[in-house]
Amino acid sequence: MVEDNDLNYELFEVILELRGFRLSRARSGREAYELVSADPPDLVIMDVGLPDVDGIDLVARIRQDRANAELPFVCVSGHATAEDEERAASAGVVRYLTKPINTRSFAQEIEEILGEVRPGDAHGDNSDGWSTSPGVGRRRDIP
Secondary structure, eight states: OBOOOHHHHHHHHHHHHHTTOOBOOBSSHHHHHHHHHHSOOSOEEEESBOSSSBHHHHHHHHHTSGGGTTOOEEEEESSOOHHHHHHHHHHTOSEEEESSOOTTTHHHHHHHHHHHSOTTTTTSSOTTOOOOSTTSSOOOOBO
């Protein structure tokens, strides 16, 4: 999860960990790039308004690496615009959510997104064996 705001991160963390997800956190674009490059996760939740880089631009940069070309990204923003949503779609973002998020449906949306990604799609193999069925198995870290 890429989120610079502590309160927002804590909310995401509580919601997702209650559903069995494990999160890794990056507070900046640089930290996110390094984290994803070192060990690509199953999904990245990206804040659009980071202090050092535009989150959508960072998605495009990360996806330029062939190892991350199919990595699913969810962008979240407190200042969503139609232009940002179009840019996000062009960068390959699978879902664009506006803050404040719907706390009742957020974890389910993440499970649905992961269910749409077949094992191996994001990483080229199925060696980690995670299940795409909601609530079955646990995924690797979500930065």
